[in-house]
Amino acid sequence: MVISQILKTDTRRILTDPFMIFMSIAPWVTAIITKAGWLYMNKHYPDITLDPLITSLAVALLTPMNIGIVLGFQLLEEKEQGVFRAISVTPLNNDYYLFYRFAITVVIGSIMTYFVHEILGLISLPLVFLLPVILVATCQIPLQSLMIASFARNTLEGFAVMKGTGFTLLVPLLVAYFFSDYSISWLAGIFPFFWLIKAYQFAINDQIGLFIASLSVGISYTLLLCWILFRYYRTNALK
Template sequence: MALTQIFKTDSKRILSDSFMVFMYIAPWATAVITKAGWVYLGMHYPDVSLDPVITTLAVALLTPLNMGIVLGFQLLEEKEQGVFRAIAVTPLNNDLYLLYRFAITAVVATVMTIFVHELLGLVDINLWYLVLIVVVAACQIPLQALTIAGFAKNTLEGFAVMKGTGFLLLVPLLVAHFFAGESLSWLAGIFPFFWLIRAYQFAVENQLTQFIICIGVGITYTMMICGLLMKYYRISALK
């Protein structure tokens, strides 16, 4: 019953908040605009060369991060209201509560990401490769959410943290685009999103061994960081 009530409350909160509604609509709108722009450039400016892999990564596979931002602001609002402290004394403990929030958001983001990827339609990739990649992308949800909710004290600071973490995505994308063939590019592996990018590139090239390694490292590394962020969030939310 408690989880059902949380789901209903979250749904009402998202539908009543224009920013959160926008974050859910943005991936679809961006995919449609990008696809239309791609077709237009192909018809009128055939000499313009764009990278379909990087474009897809920048549009479709950022969808889970959008969902993580929405969840991060939800957790931040609940931290301000003392909801996390209240849950600590109920049968629904904090860890189960957070796991539920992450799981629901991950399921929604996974479905959305696959549909947005296919709507964009710039890269032809094996479905099973795509599903595994989206699993790694879904791991970014708690990372993004806990970064915002853990380090920000209010909504204003939340927006600042959200903007400040943009380089965590931008740097791996730039490295993958301009320095993909260089061994030093692997130094960008300190950024969790880098492993998602590399896994996608290897999937497109059908390099199974490298793909599996990047998937494994991506999930393990991201979950380790999420574990540390969860501990920090518990401390800040229970103050």
């Protein structure tokens, strides 16, 4: 009952907000356009070398970030409307309410990420590799949403936070593209998305031990950051 009501409310909010609609359909549109562009370039400009790894990372595995942004603005709007103060005095307290929100979006994000990755079809991975990578990717959903909802006091500040956190995604991608063969690249490990990139690379190269290690670090580090932000959100952002 609670989950169905949350889904109805979120769906209504998304369908009435142009920005939310854009962020929700952007991964699908981007994947289709990228796939078409990739096929066109390979057919008409075969001498130009394209990197399927970076393309897949930038399109498919960033899909959870879009979902996290949507959820972050939803939480921010609810904070402005005093929803959390009302929930705190009901049997469904804020902790359970946020757990429901994160669980629902992680499930949706996992499905979306899988299909966007397959629509691109640039890199083929067995499910035993792809599904754990998607799991780590979807951990970015609560992280991204909590960054927006915790540090922004209104929608305008939410956009500023969203833009400001873009470098946490851009830097690891640039490092993976330009410095992946250098030991200095590991300095980018302070960004959680870096470990997703490394796991994806190790999966492609069939390096099982390093794949498992990167997954473990990635999910542990991301969940630690989520826990820290969640505590901040409860103690400061909901005042």
